[in-house]
Amino acid sequence: MKLFAKYRILLPVVSLAVLLAATFYMQPRAMSYFGLNLLFNLAVPIALATIAQMMIIMVNDIDLSLGAFVSLVACVTATFLNDSPMLGVLILLALVLCYAALGAVIHALDLPAIVVTLGMSFVWGGLALFILPSPGGASPGWLRALMTVKPPYIPMAVCASVIIAVVTHLLIIRSGIGTVLRGVGGNDRSVQRAGWPVVRLKALAYGLAGLFGVFAGMALVGLTTSADANIALRYTLLSIAGVILGGGEFTGGKVSPVGAVIGALTLTLAASFLSFLRLSPDWQIGAQGAILILVLTARLLFTRRDAQA
Amino acid sequence: MTKTMMLLGAAGLAMAAGGAFADTSGKRIALSNNYAGNSWRQAMLQTFEEVGAQAVDEGVVAAADAYTTSENQATEQAAQIQNMILQGYDAIILNAASPTALNGAVEEACNAGVTVVSFDGIVTAPCAWRIAVDFKAMGKEQVEYLASRLPEGGNLLEIRGLAGVFVDDEIHAGIEEGVAENDQFEIVGSVHGDWAQDVAQKAVAGVLPSLPDVVGVVTQGGDGYGAAQAFKAAGRDTPLIVLGNRQDEMQWWAEQRDANGYETMSLSIAPGVASLAFWVAQQILDGAEVPKDLTVPFLKVTQDTLDEALETTPEGSVANTVYSLDDAKAVISEAM
Known part of the structure; x- marks a missing residue:
């Protein structure tokens, strides 16, 4: 069983495949172009948010404000980006820079990220309510068109997931800067001794998280056609669960972008599967948690066994 | 035009003429x-x-x-x-x-x-089709009822629902409109009760010490009983609280009515x-x-229909x- 330890990605893939097979068995209608798209299109923004969270977990921090941030981006997208695109782009850029600055501040002052991001979640939430006090706004036409595009043979949701996974894999695992970023999470002192400016690296990691957070919010608005100040609050926990489910670890440096995307898809699918099972809603949250624990237990068992061998 | 299309057309006409026929x-x-x-x-x-x-x-x-x-x-x-x-x-x-x-x-x-x-x-x-309640009218009707009962006016406390939900915005807009038309009333305090008795009670208890005399409380339903408890705990006179059809609210109403002739009304969807x-x-x-x-x-419950409504409403329900x-x-x- 060395296989699972050697290829960290294997377990998430197997979990997704098993769940997908079970879903197809329960609901054969899902096994179609149309069905797959319906099943997975709402996973695209979750996958982007999970990648954002992964950037933070990669540098050994955690982001509790992501859901509120994605909600804020959704509100900006449905209002400013739609009405005056230039201003909208500027605001979104400013938000990304805010995230980068946050990373620099957290490192420079040696603050606990969990506290700073928790605090920021209220700032983002307040701004979102300020921009959009009551639900509304409209998705820019091009964004709606992008999210509902029907490419031949492979549904949009699957295409987008593959693209996100490949791009972030190249960026984080293959590129030089990605390796250094993972190094910051693994051991920031040695990275610093090697002559890298850790403050700037952390700012870069947070900036990337902000960028993917912005993408997540925009994708979400493209799907829902309008926004709501509370639209993505669930993304905070979903994204953390997605990273861990996809083979990442809280200790920093050990992340897998492909796994994170698969983790996000698995979480989305788990919810649909439970709904197809007609499980009472009182049990659904528990069952979702049980699936999560099951996968994590499997991982722990395999790593333990390999450690002994 | 093919035969099937003609048949479909005929069926359509029949439907339009005689109401619904499809199975x-x-x-x-x-x-x-x-x-x-x-x-x-x-x-x-x-x-x-x-x-x-x-x-x-x-x-x-x-x-x-x-x-x-x-x-x-x-x-x-x-x-x-x-x-x-x-x-x-x-x-x-x-x-x-x-x-x-x-x-x-x-x-x-x-x-x-x-x-x-x-x-x-x-x-x-x-x-999509929409089956809506005129929540705005619901808010306005509360103020109008208060105006009919308290013609000399006074201070009002508003208990709102869940922030950011449009039902809350609508009822609130209706109340604002009502107060604008009946300027003998003034809203001196506003808290969010989240449509739940316990939240409303805490919120009202928190704001009461800073408030002048309150003659009426406008609500959104599910918060009236909590407000009454908060007033009681603060040792204040119970104002005229508009209720929201919850069983515990109506129970409290009936008790007050029997004890001291308390009169109000209750409305909700x-x-x-x-x-x-x-x-x-x-x-x-x-x-x-x-x-x-x-x-x-x-759905409105008045002093006359209270007993009837209370009888048909199971405990803890609405x-x-x-x-x-x-x-x-x-x-x-x-x-x-």
Whole structure:
């Protein structure tokens, strides 16, 4: 069983495949172009948010404000980006820079990220309510068109997931800067001794998280056609669960972008599967948690066994 | 024109002329609900299940299934609606977590040929039907009632619902409008009670020490009893509190009435509106022509009807009306 330890990605893939097979068995209608798209299109923004969270977990921090941030981006997208695109782009850029600055501040002052991001979640939430006090706004036409595009043979949701996974894999695992970023999470002192400016690296990691957070919010608005100040609050926990489910670890440096995307898809699918099972809603949250624990237990068992061998 | 098309055309004419003819016994209807954590929603789900089960037994529809999302989030409900499309339901009746954030999923459903009827928490997608309560009028009526009881006016305390939810905005707008027209009243304090007694009690208790004398309390339902308890705990006189049809509120009202002749009124939307939505969806599947926007009257309990309402409302629940097929037809024809 060395296989699972050697290829960290294997377990998430197997979990997704098993769940997908079970879903197809329960609901054969899902096994179609149309069905797959319906099943997975709402996973695209979750996958982007999970990648954002992964950037933070990669540098050994955690982001509790992501859901509120994605909600804020959704509100900006449905209002400013739609009405005056230039201003909208500027605001979104400013938000990304805010995230980068946050990373620099957290490192420079040696603050606990969990506290700073928790605090920021209220700032983002307040701004979102300020921009959009009551639900509304409209998705820019091009964004709606992008999210509902029907490419031949492979549904949009699957295409987008593959693209996100490949791009972030190249960026984080293959590129030089990605390796250094993972190094910051693994051991920031040695990275610093090697002559890298850790403050700037952390700012870069947070900036990337902000960028993917912005993408997540925009994708979400493209799907829902309008926004709501509370639209993505669930993304905070979903994204953390997605990273861990996809083979990442809280200790920093050990992340897998492909796994994170698969983790996000698995979480989305788990919810649909439970709904197809007609499980009472009182049990659904528990069952979702049980699936999560099951996968994590499997991982722990395999790593333990390999450690002994 | 082929023969089938002519036949279809003829069938269409027949439908338009003689009402509904299509058979709905093979149709399946699903309820998408975003929240089940208070007495109102519990009563709503129960009403839907009763009416749905009876309709299935009588062969009116093939299935009437209720689904509730495990968390009250628009993204979850959007996924739930998309799952319902996959499950092949013919109609979805919907109490929405957000009037706008589900529009994408609702459009997917419409494109797949699914009839979507939203009620209570309605959606703005143009292809969906809406059964709305005039929440604004509900807010305004409270102030008008207060004006009739307290012509000399005074200070009011407003208890609002859940921030950011449009029902809260609407009722609040109605109250504002009412106060603007009856300028003898002034709103001196406003708190969020989240439509729950315990939250309302805490919020009111927190703000009371800073308030001058309050003659009336305008509410949104589910918060009146908590407000009364807070006033009592603070040692203040109980003001005129407009209630929201909850059993505990009406129980308290009846006790006060027997003890000291307390008089007020109570109004809210009946959770049975789910049964109305069910019959409207059935009518649409049946081929009836139904306008996209329907209005349902709110349920009012007055001093005279209090005992009756209290008797028919189970403990911990909320005053209810179950709508029948004929009620649905009446609401539809009214909107034509």
